[in-house]
Amino acid sequence: MDLKQIHELIKIINKSNIGEISIEDKDGKVTIKQKEEQVVTVAAPAHHQVITTAPAPQPAANPAPAAPAAPAAPAKTDNLITIKSPMIGTFYRRSSPDKPVLADVGTEITPGKVVCIIEAMKLFNEIESEISGTIVKVLVDDASPVEYDQPLFLVEPA
Template sequence: MDLKEIQNLIKFVANSGVAEVKLEMDDVKITIRTTLEGNVTETTYVQQMPAQPVLQQAVAPQQIAPAATSSETPAASEESKYITIKSPIIGTFYRKPSPDKSVFVEVGSTIAKGDVLCVIEAMKLFNEIESEVSGKIVKILVDDMSPVEFDQPLFLVDPS
């Protein structure tokens, strides 16, 4: 089981609303726990043993993946008219420039191209993420102070 499959499994569990999932195969043990709010995900990954064949590792993620895509299909069709603003880097997502300031944007905010939407901290550097489109914020997809991955959706924008 490679890192990408584990990351997809974590995202699936976090979005499903399940509190805990344990996956045990012959040579891999993974436990994923989330809080009810979905803010914190704790993952325990036990390293695979070198003696086990690689073929067995690919079976479980393929069984889980079809369930994820079938449950997300209706939501994806509703949101297809919106533009998704994604994270350009890996880091920690912040909605405010500093703890004592107000948030950059709220749901319903009208934005223009070049407006700062959020800050992502990576390696102690705070990177302002600017909008590449004009429109209205429909949904904020990430909680404040949450870790984000490269290309992870952050905002949905209605361009009309």
């Protein structure tokens, strides 16, 4: 079972009321459980890895009226585009420790430019930009774990 299939299973579990699902094939066994915190366990013949994801949002029975929040600082975030993580893994800003940062605040990016690396299951995946613009904020610290669809960068489109 590959990483894309596991991501699809996680999406299905998050959208359903299924508490647990286990799938086993020649490559290993995948068990996905949804409780207070959703835990995904991936067991393959060579290794065992546990990935914790954010709990699925639960609809509120009686939502309380939202209190108006005081703006911290006026910022032009209306037109910013978010680059999100396409997978669960570890976020790296450099292709190796001795290389320069791939993308930083002020970096001009174009479609196809590598903006970061995400390590997932011992594979280093180059994450490429799909847009043109300038990075205005890096939202994740280097060598931090990231979740599927987690915002990584804010980009002002060109």
